[in-house]
Amino acid sequence: MKKLLTIAGSDSSGGAGIQADLKTFSSLGTYGMSVITAITAQNTQGVFGVQDIDEEVVYKQIEAIFSDIEVDGVKIGMVSKSSTIEIIVSALKKFKAKNIVVDPVMVSKSGYHLLQREAKKALIEQLLPIATIVTPNLFEAEEITGLTIKDIKDMEKAGEIIHQMGPRFVLVKGGHLSEKPIDVLYDGEKFKYYEAERVNTKSTHGTGCTLSSAIAVYLAKGYQVDEGVKKAKEYITQALINAFPLGKGTGPVHHFYSWW
Ligand SMILES: Nc1ncnc2c1ncn2[C@@H]1O[C@H](COP(=O)(O)OP(=O)(O)OP(=O)(O)O)[C@@H](O)[C@H]1O
Numbered sequence: 001m002k003k004l005l006t007i008a009g010s011d012s013s014g015g016a017g018i019q020a021d022l023k024t025f026s027s028l029g030t031y032g033m034s035v036i037t038a039i040t041a042q043n044t045q046g047v048f049g050v051q052d053i054d055e056e057v058v059y060k061q062i063e064a065i066f067s068d069i070e071v072d073g074v075k076i077g078m079v080s081k082s083s084t085i086e087i088i089v090s091a092l093k094k095f096k097a098k099n100i101v102v103d104p105v106m107v108s109k110s111g112y113h114l115l116q117r118e119a120k121k122a123l124i125e126q127l128l129p130i131a132t133i134v135t136p137n138l139f140e141a142e143e144i145t146g147l148t149i150k151d152i153k154d155m156e157k158a159g160e161i162i163h164q165m166g167p168r169f170v171l172v173k174g175g176h177l178s179e180k181p182i183d184v185l186y187d188g189e190k191f192k193y194y195e196a197e198r199v200n201t202k203s204t205h206g207t208g209c210t211l212s213s214a215i216a217v218y219l220a221k222g223y224q225v226d227e228g229v230k231k232a233k234e235y236i237t238q239a240l241i242n243a244f245p246l247g248k249g250t251g252p253v254h255h256f257y258s259w260w
Pocket residue numbers: 016108109136137138173174175176181182183196197198199200201204205206207208209211233236237240
């Protein structure tokens with residue numbers, strides 16, 4: 001049994017964050033664990049409040065897990081403060097965590113800033129270098145690089161710049177492109193492209209969280225990064241196809257339990 005850990009924020013509506021990550025872990029037949037960095041009051045329409053968990057308690061959660069359980073893969077999502085980023089990075093180094101997927105969550109689909117502005121530097125300088133793979137969307141890739149990203153060529157340029165910052169692989173996600181949602185993977189030498197048909201649905205809440213968690217699962221299962229990204233892309237496309245309308249705003253993607 002592969003053991004997966006998510007370090008992320010809680011989404012009360014269950015579509016993104018910790019909840020999306022744990023659903024993905026279960027759905028893909030692995031055992032899921034969580035370190036909660038923040039509680040968000042959130043639904044399909046927006047984010048209405050955030051309480052960050054003190055960094056000492058974040059550290060205690062990581063220590064409790066790694067001192068007792070072997071962890072096969074880690075996904076890191078929303079971490080809003082630089083002090084928490086610093087503690088997470090030093091703890092993961094101390095416990096020699098492997099297969100680390102960093103989803104550099106910055107702003108929710110509804111426009112709420114989940115990363116404090118002061119924490120962008122720590123995310124870039126500390127979190128990116130420990131990542132096996134980092135998965136920015138177009139906006140996050142722009143924020144990290146300072147580029148304006150409109151097409152695949154711009155995504156490739158961003159991939160090259162972000163790769164220089166230390167992660168082993170960069171996946172620039174194209175969910176927000178106007179045409180097909182093509183994601184671009186860069187390993188420092190060559191690019192790979194992951195193309196899917198655009199699923200015509202309003203329920204896209206949690207796409208980024210789900211994709212990064214699925215990548216962590218496949219890395220933990222021993223897939224090479226490019227093959228793991230391919231499988232994870234298939235998973236998120238199916239979760240979008242499965243999605244159903246929920247609430248008055250952007251509904252969640254839906255996970256399915258193939259073993260049931
Ligand atoms: N409508 C869609 N149809 C098919 N694939 C999609 C669609 N929207 C997003 N994707 C895919 O979902 C994954 C997540 O991409 P996206 O760019 O939406 O992430 P994100 O903006 O970080 O998500 P979030 O808002 O949850 O943080 C990518 O593989 C992307 O190509």
